[in-house]
Amino acid sequence: MPGDLQTELQGVWVYLSASPLLHLTLTLAAYQAGMWLYRRAGMNPLVNPVLFAVVVLVGILMATGTSYETYFEGAQFVHFLLGPATVALAIPLYRQFHRVRESALAIAVSLLVGSTFAAISAMGIAWALGAGEETILSIGPKSVTAAVAMGISERLGGLPSLTAVLVIATGILGAALGPLALNLAGVKDWASRGFAMGTGAHGIGTARALQVNEIAGAFAGLAMGLNALATAILLPLAWAFFQR
Amino acid sequence: MLNYLTLIFLCQLIGEAFVAATGLPVPGPVVGMALLFAGLVFKGAIPKDLDTVSGALLANLSLLFVPAGTGIMVHLALLGSDGVAVSVALIVSTVATIAVTGLVMQALTARQRKGESDAG
Numbered sequence: 001m002p003g004d005l006q007t008e009l010q011g012v013w014v015y016l017s018a019s020p021l022l023h024l025t026l027t028l029a030a031y032q033a034g035m036w037l038y039r040r041a042g043m044n045p046l047v048n049p050v051l052f053a054v055v056v057l058v059g060i061l062m063a064t065g066t067s068y069e070t071y072f073e074g075a076q077f078v079h080f081l082l083g084p085a086t087v088a089l090a091i092p093l094y095r096q097f098h099r100v101r102e103s104a105l106a107i108a109v110s111l112l113v114g115s116t117f118a119a120i121s122a123m124g125i126a127w128a129l130g131a132g133e134e135t136i137l138s139i140g141p142k143s144v145t146a147a148v149a150m151g152i153s154e155r156l157g158g159l160p161s162l163t164a165v166l167v168i169a170t171g172i173l174g175a176a177l178g179p180l181a182l183n184l185a186g187v188k189d190w191a192s193r194g195f196a197m198g199t200g201a202h203g204i205g206t207a208r209a210l211q212v213n214e215i216a217g218a219f220a221g222l223a224m225g226l227n228a229l230a231t232a233i234l235l236p237l238a239w240a241f242f243q244r
Numbered sequence: 245m246l247n248y249l250t251l252i253f254l255c256q257l258i259g260e261a262f263v264a265a266t267g268l269p270v271p272g273p274v275v276g277m278a279l280l281f282a283g284l285v286f287k288g289a290i291p292k293d294l295d296t297v298s299g300a301l302l303a304n305l306s307l308l309f310v311p312a313g314t315g316i317m318v319h320l321a322l323l324g325s326d327g328v329a330v331s332v333a334l335i336v337s338t339v340a341t342i343a344v345t346g347l348v349m350q351a352l353t354a355r356q357r358k359g360e361s362d363a364g
Contacts, residue, residue, distance in 0.1 A: 053307075057310070117345070195349050203305070
């Protein structure tokens, strides 16, 4: 009987959707589908696997009426590895240590320029287009890795949860469009490309850089860490000065 | 292999504790990265198993952003009436920041390396 089958399937669904395994598996499957497309497209940055997986997962969550909290019970196991993976960035960085050391000055200057430019351009454009003050303050630290960006946003008087959204969106945009911008600008040096990706698009930009080239990945990881520090110190100071 | 996974966790743990104690505006894992880096400089080489463990973690780094990424789509309503302004600001600023940073870094590196042969 079709009716019985449906009740049975519903029972299975209720059982599965209460288990973290379902959403963990969905996360891995959606990402791997994204990676498959990404590879088929010759690692074209526009076919970003994170974006693909996110769109698929949001579609599934909406279609099944699943809350993000329920989803995260499964996805948290993946999310958790973000911390250890960040620590592991020390290995590619160590492998490029000689390059980092010989371009220390270039790194310091690029960091200051990139960090300042990221905040001022985002806040300036949002202001010029008539965004509210809370939004303008929330967008300031958008290029900084999420945890630090939320702290900066709070100090400025922004909305930390909005900043988290803007940070992730920036990462995906940067990973997808950054390589094209670097091509157009004629930036061919791998260290410079990586450093730019880490400064402008934090961890998600670093992940893309690492997929393409190890030198780029190492410099991206370095830039991500340094930009968090630089923006956290400079942006609140600059804002306090600007307000006087 | 498990010992190096433990070492990575330990570096993060010390990093998190350090940040909690000092209020330093950096994420705990980034302090952990600096710590592990310092350890490698001290040791002078990368242990083979550490390389394997970190390779496995980093091979799928972008996967690890999927749960957080899914979270933002749920909270897009936070953008409210500023949606257009924010979208334009994000796209233009992010693309320009990456281009500007890359150009500055490349120009300075080229200047610094002048006279050295390019090793590729």
